[in-house]
Amino acid sequence: MTSYALRERHLLADLLLEVGPDAPTLCGDWVTADLAAHLVLRERRPDAGLGVWIPAFAGWTDKVAASLRDRKTYPEIVELVRHRPWWIAPLDETINLIEYLVHHEDVRRATSGFEPRDLTEGFEHAVWGRLRALRLLLGNESVRLVAPGVGERTAGTSPTVTVTGPPSELALFCFGRQRVAQVAYDGPEESVRALRVAKLGL
Template sequence: MTFASAERARLSDLLLENGPDAPTLCEGWTTRDMATHLWVRENRPDAAAGMMVGPLKAHLGKVSDQAKSRDYRELVQSWAKGPGTLNPMRLADKHVNAAEHFIHLEDVRRGEVARGGELPAPRAFSERDTDALYRSLRRTAPMLLRSSTVPVVLQAPGRAPVTVAREAVAVHTPVTVSGEVGELLLWAHGRDAVHVTVAGDLAAVKRARL
């Protein structure tokens, strides 16, 4: 089982355990919204394109509303089965969904923080699973942090630092963010309910969400 598929199983269990109306770290989203997003993204690429392409947002909204009206348990279980045999995502699952499933699992797991709840401790991962998260961090950090006006150094224990620095800002004092790999990945994706320490001018760091 790949890390992406293991996280899929854990996330589907958590979605069912929490029910359709639980909070998430995604502003305005309940667990029903999360389940809808996951299903549409994987099963309706014609609609999912609306997440990036403005003219398709209306189509995305229509398809999402249809999926959201389905029985919650059935919707979650349908997504939990994974991509079908003819779905291109089936081959790409371990590459594109490692970060996606981890981040959204933590969005649900830490959802009560949005209501003033306590921040859960980070989960422990095997070396192999940490490798999968680290590859995702190295791949996505340059896109997520490219608008920062200072270099950003992401430092995890026992790992080579991931540095994002455009040539025009390389001369500035860097901001160093330290924490476990998964926490750094969440932080780079715009989450604040994370266990990291920041040294430097955080106001100069611009994070984008993919």
């Protein structure tokens, strides 16, 4: 069985080394060094990852991330990103496929001139399978997602906006990367405009 999550992990690690520690990302004010540290803490120090989601723990997260950057060089941190902990392997496709796809594109698309990748049909179907929890991702938004040739999913009741694109691009949309997601919107202009800037994702 192909490990798409592992492939995205390796491609992201290669890109992190290529662009260096100070390259921009689509993760707010994070540069690539911050993103790399986040990915390491997420898998190796889950106690320190809480600050990403819970403001009260942000200070602890920042402290542990700073300690990691003090103890390790940037290439060493990227190598920790590249080599997943042993216990991740059985869960990798479930918990990491979208994570690494989105963060890979966070680096690729942070500067102008990017081109969408030509991803395989198997990869796109795997991503579509991970987009089942739409209600969790889209909050109160009512949206119809259409992946031509793959399937359709609806979040909410009576959606007025349809978003169409390959599963990988719909994943970027669902995780709040509307600005760079290569998708098409169909619906009332006001609703589309609001959806383009809505806070989506976990």
